[in-house]
Amino acid sequence: LAKTTQPISMDSYEGQEVNITCSHNNIATNDYITWYQQFPSQGPRFIIQGYKTKVTNEVASLFIPADRKSSTLSLPRVSLSDTAVYYCLVGTPSYNTDKLIFGTGTRLQVFP
């Protein structure tokens, strides 16, 4: 079971790039890394998923080093609306969803 470790909180200012790192030392060969974003009183929302190297979509980039023991979610030019909790998960293409653990997440606060 691959557990994840993230910083509890981070602060940033509008317009800056924010990098949130997640450690997953026990990641398995078949594990993928997925990030979710959650606003207060709402359900988490999918941001990005990757297996290795770099993945980019319209909202974020995900950097995964060769050993895959960590990953970094990069949010370019954050705005106040990016203030939320960000969760890193690892999971395999299996059906054992009871093994998915959201953890405590990283609370990002963006200041004007």
Add this chain to the structure above:
Amino acid sequence: KAGVTQTPRYLIKTRGQQVTLSCSPISGHRSVSWYQQTPGQGLQFLFEYFSETQRNKGNFPGRFSGRQFSNSRSEMNVSTLELGDSALYLCASSLVGQETDTQYFGPGTRLTVL
């Protein structure tokens, strides 16, 4: 395509009562998972249903139960409510329920137990 819907959005109950929460997944999604979120414990997995069968189950007492209908809609029931059951209950749907499937979450039902 409509998102995941949950009803009701807010609920107030007293200890000892029971409650039923409803979740309608995204059209075409066959897997529905339920989570409990509290400030102290974070987001915890309750159970997952696929094709009307409970396929995965988290570490919650038997007071928490659920079911899924043939149209993939799901309900969860909590009997003999306790104060500690106060939480945001989230439903998520995905295509087939693999760990790597994107889960689409509903807005949640905020349950308060007095």
